[in-house]
Amino acid sequence: MTSIAAAEKAELSNQDYAVVADIGGTNARFCRINLNTFELDHIQVFPCADFPTLTDVMVAYREQQKVPLVHVAIAIACPVDSDSIHMTNHHWQFSIRGVRKAMGLKTFIVLNDFAAAAMSLVTLEAHELTQIGGGDIERGAPKAVVGAGTGLGVGHLITLSNGDVMPLPGEGGHVDWAPTTEKEWAVHRFIENRYGRVSAERVLSGPGLETLYLALADYHGRNVSPLSAAKIGQRALSGIDTLALETVNVFFASLGSFAGNLALTLNTRGGVYIAGGVVPKLLRMMVTSEFRARFEHKGRFCKVAEAIPCFVITAEYAGLRGVGQYLKQTLQQRGA
Known part of the structure; x- marks a missing residue:
């Protein structure tokens, strides 16, 4: 299990909540996650084919769920080895820095979907x-x-x-x-x-x-x-x-x-x-x-x-929990 300092367990310096997404070739799953308890709410699933770009679906989630986008992390079904992202089984392409700037995000992390799946393993119950x-x-x-x-x-x-x-x-x-x-x-x-x-x-x-x-x-x-x-x-x-x-x-x-x-x-x-x-x-x-x-x-x-x-x-939303786990660990490492 990821190690967490006692002070960080009590408070994440106004970073208790984040928005995470698990984006495959067919669906984009979004939710808000509590980074202390890993409880999920404001869950919404969007067909990727309904949106021209990633930012379009992010705006739709923000407006429909009335959830502010400040700290955001997404898992995506393609290699993540540079700023430029090209989905393998869908047409979306974007710059990580470009999305962060366009959406006014404080944090924007992109990881491979099976890096998120792997991270989810430490959150799963028997x-x-x-x-x-x-x-x-x-x-x-x-x-x-x-x-x-x-x-x-x-x-x-x-x-x-x-x-x-x-x-x-x-x-x-x-x-x-x-x-x-x-x-x-x-x-x-x-x-x-x-x-x-x-x-x-x-x-x-x-x-x-x-x-x-x-x-x-x-x-x-x-x-x-x-x-x-x-x-x-x-x-x-x-x-x-x-x-x-x-x-x-x-x-x-x-x-x-x-x-x-x-x-x-x-x-x-x-x-x-x-x-x-x-x-x-x-x-x-x-x-x-x-x-x-x-x-x-x-x-x-x-x-x-x-x-x-x-x-x-x-577990229905294991990938989303994995993204949250990765985001939490990343924010803690940055704080350290």
Whole structure:
């Protein structure tokens, strides 16, 4: 847990409240957060497609919620490595300094969305996590977080010697997808013919679920109409569509392999955490899928993988809390 000096616990020098946002390729989630208690209020979700720019949606939030924008931090679904931000799965582009000046903000922090997801891990309670196999977490050990939504996000969290935590954002969702069965190789060829390169995100995301449905139909020689990820999930859960059921099962099997690779990459004995909008809706199917078997299927390192627990994050606004945690830690470090 982030260390906090006693004086800072009592008061944050008029910085008790801030506005935070979690911006993906589809939705922009805003709220006001109390940086002492991490309680959220004035929550509002905006479709990104309804606004030409980031500042337009920030103005809409301020005017509709009557909340002043002073200290603001946003998590966004793209690399954050310079002042110039270009979203990966949406058209918004902006300058961090430019937005701060245009909106008259005292503080404006931008971080990668899975840096925020990683920071959220220290705010979660036991009832907001569903464990999928493995043993107990090792305190202080690295953690990994992966989430399927509009894209596929990946991040890590490490604990520093002073007790603070540091998120390690990355673009692991864009690594090459690794098929392991004959069926998955057929899926790989289908996607390669359509897009050229087959990244993990092409399969392990909402749009990936839609592509996987079509790829499996092609594998079976069936002609089907495209379905949305939501429809595929609904039809799989109801059991009325065997192709949708197969699609979700292949999705979870491949996600298990991917998550297991993450676990070995940084030896994440602190756990692998599944975030994003896709998995929680299909949690019942995940439990009975090949997810955990594929997670642990790591040859000579099976025993290592078997010990590492996986958790599905079921908290509705974990990303917003992660942004707040990062903002609080940043303000405290500046004050120090």
